[in-house]
């Protein structure tokens with residue numbers, strides 16, 4: 114961990130990663146951050162003891178640059194960085210959609226680029242980070258990305274051709290579960306429960322189900338069967354979910370997210 118790492122564009126994902134790296138034992142002295150607004154830079158310095166720098170300074174000083182701006186802001190950032198990034202810097206992109214080739218075409222020839230799709234549970238060290246290397250990324254570069262993102266949760270290496278799908282599943286995934294919790298809490302209110310109680314019941318059901326999915330090794334169908342008693346309550350709910358096409362809606366939703374990730378590939382959004 115003797116590397117200097119810079120997080121460029123430290124917003125929600127950048128901060129989640131930064132805070133996780135510090136929890137995982139990185140020294141704030143080895144971490145640089147960049148922000149577009151001075152007050153944001155001040156907040157990050159006060160909160161984490163890290164050093165705010167300009168994008169150009171980060172490019173010159175850090176061994177590894179992690180780019181966590183929105184895909185729509187990536188073009189401007191890469192243009193600003195290009196004259197300053199020596200070809201031996203490892204560039205990690207955390208942006209949805211944008212392929213490693215985009216960076217390789219715009220940065221010094223031979224620059225190693227790694228693409229990572231993480232998610233917001235990085236804030237609680239439960240991220241799923243999906244990692245792919247570009248043309249010049251060797252196993253050592255991938256290992257650095259794995260070390261950094263492994264500090265905030267699980268990692269998985271995939272061919273870059275699967276990154277848009279991974280973005281639809283795990284990158285956006287937390288939002289689908291929050292959406293379901295929100296909808297089920299509304300259902301609880303319809304059934305006469307106070308909102309806070311409905312929220313607590315659904316959240317604990319979600320946590321219990323998630324831990325069983327992770328720890329039991331059982332297929333989700335088996336776990337669902339164990340809840341679904343013959344002529345019981347659950348099967349009535351499942352029938353309504355099927356009647357309303359929830360399974361088909363989820364398949365279509367994730368396909369739409371995958372397609373949007375592909376659209377973002379140009380960096381223009």
Ligand SMILES: NC(=O)C1=CN([C@@H]2O[C@H](COP(=O)(O)OP(=O)(O)OC[C@H]3O[C@@H](n4cnc5c(N)ncnc54)[C@H](OP(=O)(O)O)[C@@H]3O)[C@@H](O)[C@H]2O)C=CC1
Nearest residue numbers: 122123124125126148149181182183184186208209231232
């Ligand atoms: N949110 C999520 O769940 C996930 C997001 N991602 C990816 O992570 C990236 C960041 O997303 P997210 O954290 O949500 O977005 P945020 O808008 O929260 O963070 C991006 C930050 O970058 C700053 N910024 C933009 N341009 C520059 C620049 N040129 N120099 C310095 N800072 C700059 C923005 O400043 P300002 O505050 O002024 O706008 C902002 O603070 C995206 O590419 C997204 O695809 C990946 C997985 C999950």
Ligand SMILES: O=C(O)[C@@H]1CCC=N1
Nearest residue numbers: 208209280284285286
């Ligand atoms: O919605 C988005 O574009 C980002 C990428 C994955 C999750 N959030």
